[in-house]
Amino acid sequence: MTQRELADRAGLSPKHVNQLIHGLVRLTPDVAESLERVVGTPARLWNRLEADYQSTRTRLRYTRDLEQYAGWLKELPVSELVKRNVLPEEPKDGPSRIDQLLAFFAVATVDVWRDMYERPTACAFRKSKVQDSKLGSLATWLRLGELEALQIRCAPYDATELKRSLPDLRALTTMSAREFRPKLQEICSRSGVAVVFVEEVKGARVSGVTRKIGSKRVIQLSLRYRTDDQLWFSFFHEVHHVLNADDEMRIEIADKTDHEDPRELEADRFAADALIPPQYAHRLADLTSKTQVRAFADEMGIAPGIVVGRLQREHPRRWPYRNGNDLKRSLDLLEV
Template structure:
């Protein structure tokens, strides 16, 4: 390692550079100089080569030995450290630009009020970094940065990972601003049961569910979808609370409620992490079964399916019987291959919820 560095037409010298000059001018060997300085030859050698920072102890000994001030030496070290920090910051910014390619500044500007900075990539990166409250956007390349990735699939790209981590980071930051009691599993089960009674409330259900979950220590966040994240939802155990996040791309009755109860299932089983599209595995199957059985009583569904009559009237009648939005029943039938997705006669049963997305 060199005892000086050149960058952007500037040069900065490590304190060891000046110590080396003093040693050479003294006519002493490094070993003899080290003895007079009351340190080891190894420490002096590391300092001279720029491989070890100047300590307060050595600064004090140098000041006594050659008649300078302690601050003189400490200022040299501070100036060198500041230059190195600037150098590393610029290098990190170049690396961040690669990560930033997977994010969409428009998403942050339109949904979270970040400033309009056309073609100012460096400033956009700084704005997003500060909004997400991270030292570098590069941390989002790590699979388990924000929460555990339940999926081990190789189909999840680096771009998916970056976007998913960014979305979860937003949700976590929002959750940390909320005042909620300690997570209570019993109360959360009750809140989940209450949520099931709201599936036909197409506009007012979100604040009602949000408040019910909050009382149980679960902070429910709906975020605008970041295109390409391939994320369905996520959960994270905080210090005393639980964060539950879904995005707004699945606000049809069937997909929204299934995603929500899939994540509720994960929480109740003590399993926290990110759920991606088309995931498989034991934990996902358990969460899927929990969601399916919570939304539609399995015995009632079995009897209904046995009739093999799936019309607008029969589906609506069954939905009324179990007190669920008919879109939930339609979605289940389509998922089970009993009704075609392109059956236009049944599309009026599918409801698109209107939710004011958390911002």
């Protein structure tokens, strides 16, 4: 059957039939019905073929568009995500890998990714605080925590309940990582707070973050320093941000102390006071031996490593960095 004869039998113009054959116009349901009557092939088949054809065209165009973002791959810790079994080993690069990363971040395009991860960071924090962190690594670490936090069921957020839980949370400092993790997450989830531990992604240089995801408040910790004093100080620092209804994402960059931000200074003071109440803190200056540190820690009901960490920060001459480190408990993220 010639194109003209097909056009005459289907009630279409020869030009329209020619455009259909060359894929220049869509095959509509009405045309599909006409073709069923003329050539006997069911309209549902024509419609399915048309849908598959258009889907393939879109995918090919999408793949070509992705090629322009090849440089984005270099910004992200792809090998780290493969190592953590988040991404498959293949392909090594190219549009398919970019497609996998977009799915991991749950965004449609690289431009959307930049809107989500560049603008909030640039607006919420002074550049000097985040300039030493690689954005791709930081975004990846944040996304890993977000995915984990979504798996934790929480009650509606209740600041009063969280405040009421502070003594119970403080008591967990004497436990091993294997013991305190489930208890910590359970206590906090009753207050509407999801606590997640995500190993730091190389280049992120981050110790912790607080943010709001849906109705949840999330505290994400990296265990960068892998000692109990650092972990618990970071945790209670983040708790302060949560209690103060600071819904703005607050990222604590490792080795960076913002002495100009009163909110960060308040969070540091809250953490110090939560672990060692002010009415007992004056006695720290009298501690000169590990035996005294252990006795004081037992009296306070906290881990001795926390006392050592406080002494190293506030009395560095008497307690230099290496003094008493054997009292700190090392933490393995696999255990936590």
